[in-house]
Amino acid sequence: MKLPVLEIGALKPKYPIIQGGMAVRISTAPLAAAVANAGGIGIIAASGMGIDELKRQIRWARENSDGIIGINIMFAVSKFAQIVNTALEEGIDLIIQGAGFSRDIFKWCTEAKVPLVPIVSTAKLAKLSEVLGASALVVEGKEAGGHLGTLESMRHIVPLVKNAVSIPVVAAGGIIDALDMKEAFDLGADGVQMGIRFAASTESNAAPNLKEVYVRAKREDIVLIDSPVGLPGRAIRNEFSEKINTDYDLSPENCVSCLKKCKQNFCIMDALENAQKGNLEKGLIFSGEYIEKINEILPAGEIIRKLVEDFKKL
Numbered sequence: 001m002k003l004p005v006l007e008i009g010a011l012k013p014k015y016p017i018i019q020g021g022m023a024v025r026i027s028t029a030p031l032a033a034a035v036a037n038a039g040g041i042g043i044i045a046a047s048g049m050g051i052d053e054l055k056r057q058i059r060w061a062r063e064n065s066d067g068i069i070g071i072n073i074m075f076a077v078s079k080f081a082q083i084v085n086t087a088l089e090e091g092i093d094l095i096i097q098g099a100g101f102s103r104d105i106f107k108w109c110t111e112a113k114v115p116l117v118p119i120v121s122t123a124k125l126a127k128l129s130e131v132l133g134a135s136a137l138v139v140e141g142k143e144a145g146g147h148l149g150t151l152e153s154m155r156h157i158v159p160l161v162k163n164a165v166s167i168p169v170v171a172a173g174g175i176i177d178a179l180d181m182k183e184a185f186d187l188g189a190d191g192v193q194m195g196i197r198f199a200a201s202t203e204s205n206a207a208p209n210l211k212e213v214y215v216r217a218k219r220e221d222i223v224l225i226d227s228p229v230g231l232p233g234r235a236i237r238n239e240f241s242e243k244i245n246t247d248y249d250l251s252p253e254n255c256v257s258c259l260k261k262c263k264q265n266f267c268i269m270d271a272l273e274n275a276q277k278g279n280l281e282k283g284l285i286f287s288g289e290y291i292e293k294i295n296e297i298l299p300a301g302e303i304i305r306k307l308v309e310d311f312k313k314l
């Protein structure tokens, strides 16, 4: 089978594969560069990063790749505007925006002539995004790792969005192998965004013991938690997720107001950072629902090569 061609504004990756942005510091410059070098779109997760850190990340990725590099930013973070503007000043190729909806970012990206790709979970928000100037959409379903904008399946939402808009639609949530990609394309998607498959890669910035958890995790280990952002989140069950789900008091002692609005049931940045560093008892391990299909850590380039090769055989 032939892969579809994904065009986002003037950007045309060799393969219609976007590596999902994964905060905090799971998808940093080395992963984004490796994915971009292999013909996909590499994404640096900017949420939780400082401004100078983000500049260094973008510059590192640029020095190590001629491919397409973007950032992912959650609307919920306090430094949202600063982060977007820094990425635009650094000449980022595209911005993917999730966890909330901002009208301002459309204006900023249009002025900078940088494609904006909002993450949506309804046809209504998809249409509004197109009217406001989105270049493409990521349509994320309940199967996805991290914060969820819906509890509906990607399989249900993608055809609805595809019928509602004429810009490219990228399916996200539960896409691990070539068969999953085929299913997404059959539903009308023009591309796929994959998170946890790339979190479990050599270049991912997850600590080695976190990568071991990814490889061992089974479907029944996957849980939903109530994130301080005000959205449900999909994660791997561990001591910390059990504490969140049993109303154990995890309210933060030191708060740096990193979110515009925070429920303060626990500190999401600390919890994600702990997981990334391998401090797993105090870490929240975000993961997609289909992690069970991942049995080994592979270089990102190898993951893409295998996806393309397997897809061609279907």
Ligand SMILES: Cc1cc2nc3c(=O)[nH]c(=O)nc-3n(C[C@H](O)[C@H](O)[C@H](O)COP(=O)(O)O)c2cc1C
Residues within 6 Å of the ligand: 019, 020, 021, 022, 023, 024, 026, 045, 047, 072, 073, 074, 097, 098, 099, 119, 140, 143, 144, 145, 146, 147, 172, 173, 174, 175, 176, 193, 194, 195, 196, 197, 199, 285, 286, 287, 288, 289, 290
């Ligand atoms: C560890 C982890 C962190 C994530 N962080 C973010 C994030 O910062 N912003 C965002 O929009 N999506 C985030 N996501 C969602 C991914 O970008 C991607 O859309 C999703 O994981 C797709 O589902 P999959 O993991 O089943 O492939 C995260 C996912 C994971 C697994």
